[in-house]
Amino acid sequence: MVASDGTFRHVSSGDLLRDAVKRQTAAGVEADGYMKRGELVPDVLIAKMIGDLMAGISGPCTLLLDGFPRTLVQAEVLDETIGRCGAELSAVVLLDVEDVILVDRIAGRRGCPKCGKGYHVTNIPPRVKGICDACGTELITRKDDNPETVQNRLAVYKAQTVPLIEFYGARGVLRKVDGTGPLDEIVERVRQAVP
Numbered sequence: 001m002v003a004s005d006g007t008f009r010h011v012s013s014g015d016l017l018r019d020a021v022k023r024q025t026a027a028g029v030e031a032d033g034y035m036k037r038g039e040l041v042p043d044v045l046i047a048k049m050i051g052d053l054m055a056g057i058s059g060p061c062t063l064l065l066d067g068f069p070r071t072l073v074q075a076e077v078l079d080e081t082i083g084r085c086g087a088e089l090s091a092v093v094l095l096d097v098e099d100v101i102l103v104d105r106i107a108g109r110r111g112c113p114k115c116g117k118g119y120h121v122t123n124i125p126p127r128v129k130g131i132c133d134a135c136g137t138e139l140i141t142r143k144d145d146n147p148e149t150v151q152n153r154l155a156v157y158k159a160q161t162v163p164l165i166e167f168y169g170a171r172g173v174l175r176k177v178d179g180t181g182p183l184d185e186i187v188e189r190v191r192q193a194v195p
């Protein structure tokens with residue numbers, strides 16, 4: 001979307017939903033069961049959250065939407081929202097990673113429930129095992145990072161999100177980025193891929 005100062009505002013649909021679950025808002029209560037099972041929450045629910053967020057932005061801004069859209073319906077709603085805001089979709093980044101690597105990353109993923117900083121037990125370990133470097137809080141594993149839910153999330157991705165590759169590919173906005181290797185290199189590749 002419209003680049004102003006070269007910085008991105010990162011918006012993760014998963015983070016928005018986890019925050020709503022934590023605060024027990026109506027949307028959070030509805031989303032909770034879907035998330036625990038590794039299913040997508042209803043399109044209308046997440047589309048409204050993203051739409052409200054975008055409507056609340058004043059002035060130029062570059063948004064990096066992470067995890068949204070995940071279905072064709074969401075992609076269509078995003079088009080409408082972008083049109084209403086007078087914005088522009090500049091690129092869609094597909095982070096390309098084999099399933100076996102994804103499963104390993106998810107199995108080792110840990111997060112700080114207080115400040116939100118993310119870790120991986122071997123790839124991005126905290127200085128003290130199980131403790132957040134930034135705020136000293138005990139790290140946790142996400143409820144939906146267990147092996148059964150992860151397999152379901154991969155199946156849901158293939159069934160409902162993979163069609164977006166063709167959808168955005170046909171428009172010429174899709175950028176396929178190698179999502180393997182050190183984190184800073186992946187971040188740099190994403191930066192290069194986005195105009």
Ligand code: AMP
Pocket residue numbers: 013014015017034035036038039040041042043046066067068069070074144153
């Ligand atoms: P993530 O943090 O992106 O891995 O998302 C965690 C969970 O939140 C997913 O497994 C879904 O249950 C839900 N979720 C996140 N983004 C979306 C979305 N765009 N559409 C539907 N469900 C979503």
